[in-house]
Amino acid sequence: MTSLQNELPEWIDTHCHVTYEDIPGGAEAALVAAREVGVKKMITIGTDAKTSRAAIDLAAQHKDVWATVGLHPHDAKHGLDGLHALITQPRVVAIGECGLDYFYDHSDRAVQREIFAAQIALAHEHDLALVIHTRDAWDETFEILDSCGVPARTIFHCFTGSPVEAKSVWIVMRFSHFQES
Incomplete structure (x- = not known):
């Protein structure tokens, strides 16, 4: 190990x-x-059954790697088939990447909303974190989170909102967790 490597901070991706x-x-x-x-x-x-399986397989081979299982909003039209059996695999720590993407609209918006809600329910059911991708779909994302309940461990991966909306994410996430305690 070089001296530079000894000085590097420890990162978690x-x-x-x-x-x-x-x-x-x-x-x-x-x-x-x-x-x-x-x-x-x-x-x-x-981001779909194939990449979720690949993530799980990779995590099984490396003690420093974990996996998520999810269906990206672009692929919502393909449904959740194949994902349920993967959720309980060792080293799965979250559901996602899931959410709404109205910028590209690769999947029908109603289907995206339905699949997002279903994945939130899976996060609750299996006590897993939720990884959210929301792009140009701010209001609908929070309507669904409000309706389904915000999982205790939630990460916004993709966020295209304003600074005001970012602050409200922090407020909603912070206070939703205080209420659960």
Whole structure:
């Protein structure tokens, strides 16, 4: 280990896609590169059944990697088939990446809302964190979270709101958790 590596802070990457097939050198090279710059723990994200399975398989091989299981809003039209069996696998720590994306509209908005609500329910049912992707869908995202309940551990990965909306995320998340305690 070099002296520079000894001085690096310890990082935890809570949202990486190291199982993507187009990464030069593949997942193993991505993990090595992350470790070399001080990343000590990583959560690799599932965005459909295939990438969720790949995330779980990778996490099973590396003690510093965990996985999520989820359906990205772009793929909501494909439904949750295949995800339920993956949720209880070892090293799965969250549901997601899920949410609403009205910028691209790759899936019908009503379907996105239905799939997002279903994934929130899964996070509650399995006591897992929730990883949210919300893009140009601020009001609907919070309507669904309000209706379904905000899981105790929730991360906003993609957020395109204003500073005022960001502050309200903090307020809603903070006070929703005080009420649960």
